[in-house]
Amino acid sequence: MVRRFFRGSGEQQLEHVQGMLLEMLANDRHSFDVATAALLDGAEPSSVGEDLRTTDSKVNEAERAIRRELMVHASVHGTSQISAILVYMSIVKDVERIGDYAKNIFDVAARGGGLTGDGDRDEVIDYRDRISTMITEAASAFGNEDRAAAERLIREGDEMQDIFDARVAKLVESERPGRESVPRALMYRYFKRIVGHLMNLLSAVVMPLDLLDYFDENRADR
16 A cells, blocks of 8 residues: 555655664564563563663654654655655554553563463463564565555454453453463553554555554454
8 A cells, every 4th residue: 555655756765764664663573572581481671671672762763753754755745645644654653552562561571470481381472473473574564565464464463362352351250369360461461452553554555544543443343
C-alpha cells in the first residue's frame, strides 16, 4: 500500500523515512530480546538495563525524527503524498510502542518476577522466539510490500493473541500464588500488545488507509 505513494516528487525523502522505520523495528527486536532474557533466561537486570534504555532512546529519537521529516515533507510537497504521510504517522507510533512493552517486560524481571526454571518455561520460550522472529518478518513484509506474508503474519498474530488471552484467563482462575501468577499474566498481556502493534504495522500492507491501526483490538471489537 505505502510504496505506491512514493512515485513522483519527494520519493527519496519517504524512502529515508521507511529506512528509519525499519531500523526502529530492528531496535525493537533487540529490546524485546534483552528484556525477555532478563525475564526468562536469568540475565541479571542490572547488567542489561543500560543496553535496553540506550536502545529504547534510539527508538524514541527515530520516532521524533520521522515525524519531523514528515512535517517538512508535507510543507514542501503539499497534499500530493498525504496518504503516505498519514500512513507513516499512524504506524510509527505502533512501532514505538513495541519498545515500550519490551521495557514493561523488563520491569517485571527487575522487580523479581523472573520465570526461569518453571514448568511452563518451554512453552513460554517458544512464544518468545516466535514473537522475536515475527518482529523481523513483519519488518520485511512491510518493507517489501509483501501482501501474502503480511496476511500470514496477521493470521498467526490472531492465533497468538487468542492463546495469550486464554493463558491470562486461566491464571486469573488459578490458585497459584501471586508471585507466580502475576508475572505470567503481565508477560502474556505484554506479549499480546506487542503482537497487536505488529499487526497494526502489517495492516498498512493489506488494508486501505481508513482501516489502519485496529489490529491491536480483539477481533470482536474491530
